[in-house]
Amino acid sequence: MTAPHPRSVPSDPTPADTASDPRLAQEQVHLDAVYGRLDRMRANAKRRLSETLRESAGTPQALSERESYERMYQEDLVKIDAAEHNLYFGRLDMTDGTDTDTVRRIGRIGILDDDEQDTTLLLDWRAPLARPFYLATPASPEDVERRRHIRTRSRAVRSVSDEYLASGRIETSSDGAELGGNVVNEAALVDALNAARTGEMTDIVETIQREQDEIIRSTHRGVTVVQGGPGTGKTAVALHRAAYLLYTYRDMLSRSGVLIIGPNADFLQYIGQVLPSLGETGVLLSTIGDLFPDVRARARDSRTATALKGDQRMLNVLRAAVRAKQALPGRGVTVPFDGYELPIDAEVVKAARAHARSTRRAHNLAQRAFLRAALDELAEVHARQVGADPLDGSQLLTSADLEDIRRELESDPHVVQALGEFWPALTPQGVLRELYDDPALLRKSTRGWTDEERDALRRDAHPLRDGADFSPADVPLLDELAELIGYRTDEAEQVQRAQWRQRLAEAQDALDILTGSAPQDLEDDLDPEILMAYDLIDAEQLAERQVHTTSRTTAERAHDDRTWTFGHVIVDEAQELSSMAWRMVMRRIPNRWMTVIGDTAQTGDAAGADSWREVFEPYVADRWRLHELTVNYRTPSEITRYANRVLNWINPDQAPPESLRSNGIEPYAIRSDDAAAAAVALAEGSRWPGLTTIIASDGTAEDVRALASPGDRATVHAITAAKGLEFDNVILLEPADLIAESPRGYNDLYVALTRATQRLVVVHARALPPDLADLPDDLPHE
Numbered sequence: 012m013t014a015p016h017p018r019s020v021p022s023d024p025t026p027a028d029t030a031s032d033p034r035l036a037q038e039q040v041h042l043d044a045v046y047g048r049l050d051r052m053r054a055n056a057k058r059r060l061s062e063t064l065r066e067s068a069g070t071p072q073a074l075s076e077r078e079s080y081e082r083m084y085q086e087d088l089v090k091i092d093a094a095e096h097n098l099y100f101g102r103l104d105m106t107d108g109t110d111t112d113t114v115r116r117i118g119r120i121g122i123l124d125d126d127e128q129d130t131t132l133l134l135d136w137r138a139p140l141a142r143p144f145y146l147a148t149p150a151s152p153e154d155v156e157r158r159r160h161i162r163t164r165s166r167a168v169r170s171v172s173d174e175y176l177a178s179g180r181i182e183t184s185s186d187g188a189e190l191g192g193n194v195v196n197e198a199a200l201v202d203a204l205n206a207a208r209t210g211e212m213t214d215i216v217e218t219i220q221r222e223q224d225e226i227i228r229s230t231h232r233g234v235t236v237v238q239g240g241p242g243t244g245k246t247a248v249a250l251h252r253a254a255y256l257l258y259t260y261r262d263m264l265s266r267s268g269v270l271i272i273g274p275n276a277d278f279l280q281y282i283g284q285v286l287p288s289l290g291e292t293g294v295l296l297s298t299i300g301d302l303f304p305d306v307r308a309r310a311r312d313s314r315t316a317t318a319l320k321g322d323q324r325m326l327n328v329l330r331a332a333v334r335a336k337q338a339l340p341g342r343g344v345t346v347p348f349d350g351y352e353l354p355i356d357a358e359v360v361k362a363a364r365a366h367a368r369s370t371r372r373a374h375n376l377a378q379r380a381f382l383r384a385a386l387d388e389l390a391e392v393h394a395r396q397v398g399a400d401p402l403d404g405s406q407l408l409t410s411a412d413l414e415d416i417r418r419e420l421e422s423d424p425h426v427v428q429a430l431g432e433f434w435p436a437l438t439p440q441g442v443l444r445e446l447y448d449d450p451a452l453l454r455k456s457t458r459g460w461t462d463e464e465r466d467a468l469r470r471d472a473h474p475l476r477d478g479a480d481f482s483p484a485d486v487p488l489l490d491e492l493a494e495l496i497g498y499r500t501d502e503a504e505q506v507q508r509a510q511w512r513q514r515l516a517e518a519q520d521a522l523d524i525l526t527g528s529a530p531q532d533l534e535d536d537l538d539p540e541i542l543m544a545y546d547l548i549d550a551e552q553l554a555e556r557q558v559h560t561t562s563r564t565t566a567e568r569a570h571d572d573r574t575w576t577f578g579h580v581i582v583d584e585a586q587e588l589s590s591m592a593w594r595m596v597m598r599r600i601p602n603r604w605m606t607v608i609g610d611t612a613q614t615g616d617a618a619g620a621d622s623w624r625e626v627f628e629p630y631v632a633d634r635w636r637l638h639e640l641t642v643n644y645r646t647p648s649e650i651t652r653y654a655n656r657v658l659n660w661i662n663p664d665q666a667p668p669e670s671l672r673s674n675g676i677e678p679y680a681i682r683s684d685d686a687a688a689a690a691v692a693l694a695e696g697s698r699w700p701g702l703t704t705i706i707a708s709d710g711t712a713e714d715v716r717a718l719a720s721p722g723d724r725a726t727v728h729a730i731t732a733a734k735g736l737e738f739d740n741v742i743l744l745e746p747a748d749l750i751a752e753s754p755r756g757y758n759d760l761y762v763a764l765t766r767a768t769q770r771l772v773v774v775h776a777r778a779l780p781p782d783l784a785d786l787p788d789d790l791p792h793e
């Protein structure tokens with residue numbers, strides 16, 4: 012069903028002709044005013060920044076203040092630069108009767124004029140007053156008389172189009188294409204959807220749709236789950252929600268930070284420019300594999316190992332592995348002390364261990380309690396050695412003597428070291444390596460497991476590639492171990508920061524003395540060619556300080572600190588997270604204010620999710636809310652016809668998203684005995700506009716890549732790495748391989764079929780799956 016659209020009155024979309032359309036001239040006047048102000052803001056921020064850099068800071072407090080000003084001005088500059096492109100894009104003329112301005116102009120950032128009244132030149136797209144721009148429809152005009160969409164390039168107005176919401180007349184977009192559904196800003200949306208892809212995601216502030224806007228601005232403080240088929244804008248919504256929350260809760264979130272978790276590095280790179288283009292830089296983007304400081308999880312696991320490592324059963328395994336390090340001594344363990352061989356027997360250690368465990372503290376944090384109790388026990392043992400009455404065995408030593416022995420034991424490094432063997436300080440990395448490498452420890456820690464399961468975890472059974480140490484599935488286990496162990500990653504960093512401040516303060520003192528002693532005549536008449544000593548120091552120091560401040564954003568501090576808790580966490584492609592990964596994520600967000608984006612029909616990971624309820628109920632009971640996105644903005648209907656059949660096979664109850672457009676390009680199939688070579692030849696020989704990629708199974712992608720000519724613009728993506736990405740043209744190689752390689756092979760096939768914005772070609776040697784069997788053969792016009 013197509014809802015009625017307001018009448019669109021587009022201006023000539025070709026080069027601006029201000030004479031033929033007075034609206035262009037009118038908007039150009041405003042655009043000039045806006046950019047004029049932006050330039051003044053930029054100049055101000057630059058001046059203030061350089062003044063701040065020149066200021067001296069005598070005390071650590073002054074230094075810290077200066078650092079925060081520096082950061083503030085730097086961030087202002089980043090925001091101003093980010094807003095340059097398409098700064099002003101929307102205007103609302105409100106009907107009479109509203110108590111606010113009758114004209115509202117909307118842009119990427121809010122801008123006030125520097126006149127006496129601080130006139131609003133632009134409303135930030137996130138401001139409440141801007142909201143009708145995204146919500147108003149003829150059925151619900153929200154007091155909007157006219158919505159104007161302004162398209163600009165290089166500070167010049169190129170076109171405007173108006174919608175008269177009160178009239179309720181049918182709209183056709185500027186290029187004549189028909190869109191289904193109740194879309195807003197239709198002409199701009201058509202342009203955005205048809206635009207060739209660049210390999211980097213772009214923001215959608217000009218064309219956010221109603222169902223998306225509701226999620227972006229949701230005030231729900233629990234877990235907001237956004238479920239939607241491929242191409243429904245889930246990622247776009249997640250990123251704009253991050254920007255919206257940072258704007259609305261700036262004070263709180265700039266201190267605690269926002270974390271966005273994505274499925275792989277390619278994906279993070281793909282989305283990496285969206286938030287900076289919206290002026291937001293304080294967000295940490297990370298994969299699960301990169302969330303543990305100082306660990307680069309690049310090793311690859313078998314599917315069985317991935318599934319096992321993601322399973323909650325690992326919790327008991329890890330607990331058992333840590334407990335196994337709290338060992339009891341064998342017979343005859345002694346330590347020399349005070350001319351005696353002091354026995355450390357199992358009873359001594361057992362008593363101390365029971366005491367340490369009763370504290371319920373994490374392993375490393377309970378080490379002191381263990382030592383203290385063990386020293387008490389040992390003092391008793393030694394007292395019996397030296398102070399027992401030879402006649403009746405009674406104790407001849409006083410309690411003060413016992414206390415002396417206790418102190419001497421404590422200050423004897425041999426004794427302390429010997430006891431430490433039975434409650435050693437642990438690191439998560441050390442325990443996990445040992446668990447995988449030591450068959451005895453593995454067996455002891457995996458009671459009830461089968462031998463095949465144990466083998467899947469063993470490293471000698473699955474040698475690591477390229478010296479990689481841990482896999483992404485190991486990272487949640489390291490994090491869990493860090494909790495069990497009480498291991499912190501930020502301590503060394505804190506010490507370093509304190510040292511840095513000290514050095515900086517000393518350097519500043521020296522600099523002040525030098526500056527103060529510079530000869531007056533030179534100061535008055537400086538020769539710019541003569542480089543003064545203090546110039547040198549100043550430059551170095553400033554440069555160093557610059558590195559220091561710019562490298563310590565909230566996001567980066569959060570990244571280096573495992574125990575950092577964020578203000579908000581967004582998880583994209585959330586269906587891929589295992590139970591163990593969810594435990595790690597939840598630790599980062601104790602307030603459980605999260606936005607979770609995913610599609611259970613696209614789950615590819617062996618330990619991924621099938622149901623959101625199962626994932627969230629244990630953490631938030633019913634404090635989670637499901638939103639569904641229903642419109643596919645990416646894939647034309649010609650392609651979704653096939654993809655929907657696969658979806659129906661995966662889950663017949665899941666309604667397929669409705670494709671917003673059709674482009675008249677039918678998908679087709681090419682059969683070739685050497686399918687990989689045929690796919691590469693097609694990719695390299697085609698003259699299709701935009702980005703082209705070959706999507707292959709994880710097991711074959713590298714071989715296909717080896718066939719491609721270096722430097723050719725067509726790329727090859729393994730299915731796992733293609734998650735969340737999109738391309739103008741997709742060549743899907745051998746669907747049978749996707750299905751054969753994974754128990755979730757149909758989900759992978761569904762993902763592959765929904766990556767193209769324009770064109771899909773399937774190249775195969777083996778039989779096509781039934782859902783694709785009626786694809787037409789190679790089209791003559793291609």
Ligand SMILES: Nc1ncnc2c1ncn2[C@@H]1O[C@H](COP(=O)(O)OP(=O)(O)OP(=O)(O)O)[C@@H](O)[C@H]1O
Pocket residue numbers: 200203204213214215218219220223239240241242243244245246247248610644645734735736737765
């Ligand atoms: N309102 C919109 N205006 C313009 N473009 C949009 C809009 N919503 C989504 N898009 C575009 O549609 C494409 C798909 O969006 P996105 O990648 O966010 O979808 P997704 O639901 O995350 O897909 P997948 O599940 O396949 O990863 C992107 O190019 C995005 O920019």
